[in-house]
Amino acid sequence: MARFFYSVILYLLSPLILLHLWLRGNKAPEYRKRWHERFGFIASNNIKKNAIIFHCASVGEVVAATPLIKKVQLTYPNSPIIITCNSPTGTEQIKRSFSGTVEHVYLPLDFPCATRRFIKNLKPKMICILETELWPNLIAQSKKQNIPVILLNARLSEKSLAGYKKIAPLSQSMMQGITQLAAHDQNDAARFIELGLDKHKVVTTGSIKFDIKISQNISEKVSRIKQQLIQKHPIWIAGSTHPGENELLLKTHQALLKSYPNALLILVPRHPEQFDKVADLISSANLSFQRKSSLSDSCTSQVLLSDTMGELGILYGAAQCAFIGGSLIERGGHNPLEASAYGIPVITGPHILNFLHVYPELLKAQGCLKVDSSEQIITLLQQIFSDESYGENLGRKGALFVQKNQGAIKKTIEVIARHLK
Structure with a gap:
């Protein structure tokens, strides 16, 4: 009986569900394709x-x-x-x-x-x-x-x-x-x-x-990216970022550049429909940038915008520190383990609801640092980049945490x- 009422409610809401899918197609046109599969019709x-x-x-x-x-x-x-x-x-x-x-x-x-x-x-x-x-x-x-x-x-x-x-x-x-x-x-x-x-x-x-296993194939890809970024140091990455968060991270990078003029931020938006919007944000912040999709030789800019899908796990390996997105705003955070597996220190914001099965123990193991605001990120980045042993110790503890739980x-x-x- 409960499933019957659930189904009735679902049918009543179906126009809104379909409208939601159609409207999502404004940002991601693929949502308007293959609708027959949404109704169980399979070729x-x-x-x-x-x-x-x-x-x-x-x-x-x-x-x-x-x-x-x-x-x-x-x-x-x-x-x-x-x-x-x-x-x-x-x-x-x-x-x-x-x-x-x-x-x-x-x-x-x-x-x-x-x-x-x-x-x-x-x-x-x-x-x-x-x-x-x-x-x-x-x-x-x-x-x-x-x-x-x-x-x-x-x-x-x-x-x-x-x-x-x-x-x-x-x-x-x-x-x-x-x-x-x-x-x-x-x-x-x-x-x-x-x-x-x-x-x-x-x-x-x-x-x-x-x-998480870092295969030889992945290691080779990481090495190629590192070679492209060899002119930049230090390098930090902000992975799976969201609107409202990108602006804060770009301000953080502007502040970091005052201490480290040759620093690089690898910025990885969570959703592909954000790539062009984030590119506009970077330009508005008067920061030079290159797109990952067109990076053929070396990166000489202040920001590398990752506008390709599926490379975040590789890009983490090219950085000395990682910020995990979705955590400065109320999105619940994203997975920090891919970054920790590379033995680099991880920073997260306060919103980690989606990964309460990971973050508390990772923080307890001292493989991750938690901030309450973007202003605190710059302090941690400066500490990590000025004290190499401090950053290496954080990264080592994070990697050990991942290994122990495999x-x-x-x-x-x-x-x-x-x-x-």
Whole structure:
């Protein structure tokens, strides 16, 4: 009954949902394409049946899940893989990460007819959902067709738990449809159990986001970028930045240039529709800049604007310090582990709600520094760049923190294998 009312409300809101997608197309035109997939219509002749489906909401989940999915490809070479997502940026990341070795479609909107059509067309062997993308009709239709639904890298904050409790009948129905859940830690596991999940369905695997391997291929790309930036020192990077944050970081860099005239800021906006807008901001700040897409030789400017997708993990390796975006404004922050894996000090703003499963322990391990305002960033940058051993010590502790928490992919593969037999 709860799912019935949920579906009715969803249908009533559908004009607003579709309008939202259309309006997002003003900034990202790809949102106005492939709408048939949003309703579960799949060109099934081109998509292999009986595949393992991995659902990754957007870019962050795709990046985190890539090492896991590649390990599944190696472990089960005869099992086709489909990766679904919700956004065009997620689509682009899938293309870059897998180079055509997986299939990709959008996950349909959670209408009963759309999810039923989606499952009927693809007949998946298993659906693996990353993080906490809980869709009642998708889970219910999968259960009806005896398709295992596995929640991987699952986490549930106290705030989210309180929200799901407000719709307890619907939440309990979803919990009944989950076959297995691999939780970050015991606290997350306990929250899902409190929500109604059978405790026998829960295992604790840790977070796959820690399982970062800097391959030889990536190391070679980092070396090439360092060679292009050899004329600049010191170098700091601001990754996954948002509107309202870029302006503050450019002011910080202007202040840093007074002490370090040859300093370079690598600025990496979170969304591609921001590239040109950020370029205008840099010009307005009277800072010289080059675009990463047109950097063929060496960088001699004060700012390097990363206007390409999928290179953030490589660009972190070219810097001596990293600021993690989405944290000076109320966006909840982004993943600091890619930067920490390179052994460089990490700075974050006060807004880290999205990564409370990472930041508190990283801060405790002294591999990260937290500021309350952009004014404090300049003080830390000057300290890090003037005292080499101080920066190296911070970076070393961050890298050690990442290494100590690795191993989740191996445990997660075991969970998947259990339901593929």
